[in-house]
Amino acid sequence: xxPRIVIIFCMLKSxxxxxxxxxxxxxxxxxxxxxxxxxxxxxxxxxxxxESAKTCLRREMKEELPKLxxxxxxLWKSLAGKNRYSGKKMSDAVFMASAKGTLRIGAPKEIDKxxxxxxxxxxxxxxxxxxxxxxxxxxxxxxR
Numbered sequence: 001x002x003p004r005i006v007i008i009f010c011m012l013k014s015x016x017x018x019x020x021x022x023x024x025x026x027x028x029x030x031x032x033x034x035x036x037x038x039x040x041x042x043x044x045x046x047x048x049x050x051e052s053a054k055t056c057l058r059r060e061m062k063e064e065l066p067k068l069x070x071x072x073x074x075l076w077k078s079l080a081g082k083n084r085y086s087g088k089k090m091s092d093a094v095f096m097a098s099a100k101g102t103l104r105i106g107a108p109k110e111i112d113k114x115x116x117x118x119x120x121x122x123x124x125x126x127x128x129x130x131x132x133x134x135x136x137x138x139x140x141x142x143x144r
Contacts, residue, residue, distance in 0.1 A: 016042035016131065017061060017070070019099055021116060024142040026060040027130070027135075028103070030064060031113040038117065041065055053095075065114060066106040071098035079134055088124030 017040055019028035031037040034136055043060035045051050054073055073095040076137045083090050086087040087128070100129055135141045 001041070010079045013103075016040040016127070017057065017099075019116075020135075020141055024140060025118060027119045027132075027141060029115060029117050029122075029124075030105075030111040031115075032125070033110060033112040036123075037125045037128075038122050039128040040131060041111075041114070057095075062106070064105070064107045064111060065103060067100055067102040067104045070103045077134075077138070079131075081085075083126055083130045085129050088126070090127070090130065112130040 017028070020026070021028075028041065030041045031038050041061065041064050042057060044055040045053075045063070046059075057073075058070065061068060074097070076096045081090060082088070100139055103109055103116075113138060119135075120143070124132060132141065136143055
């Protein structure tokens with residue numbers, strides 16, 4: 001059985017993937033090489049190519065975690081407003097999908113580690129904390 005996946009896409013600038021397993025106790029996170037903060041994998045949309053949300057996320061996942069295979073997307077929820085952790089404006093569409101494969105890193109200059117982790121342990125980026133708390137409030141992941 002494949003783990004349940006939630007894919008986060010920021011319609012204005014970026015795309016994120018949230019993979020949930022072990023009944024909400026673990027999520028897939030990657031660690032930034034430059035500041036050692038954990039975050040949901042994903043990246044920035046290429047506006048010059050008018051890239052769609054799905055295309056952006058598939059491209060970013062292929063770059064960061066090339067062995068992870070992502071299934072079909074279905075819209076779960078839209079998140080909009082000000083991120084209370086960073087103060088930045090957010091506009092995110094949340095998608096669900098299935099995924100399987102290994103966590104081999106394909107972009108070692110950007111990220112240095114990928115792991116299934118408890119989302120409440122370790123330092124997350126402000127956007128990832130916001131996403132984690134939204135997932136928790138809707139009971140997709142468990143609180144500590």
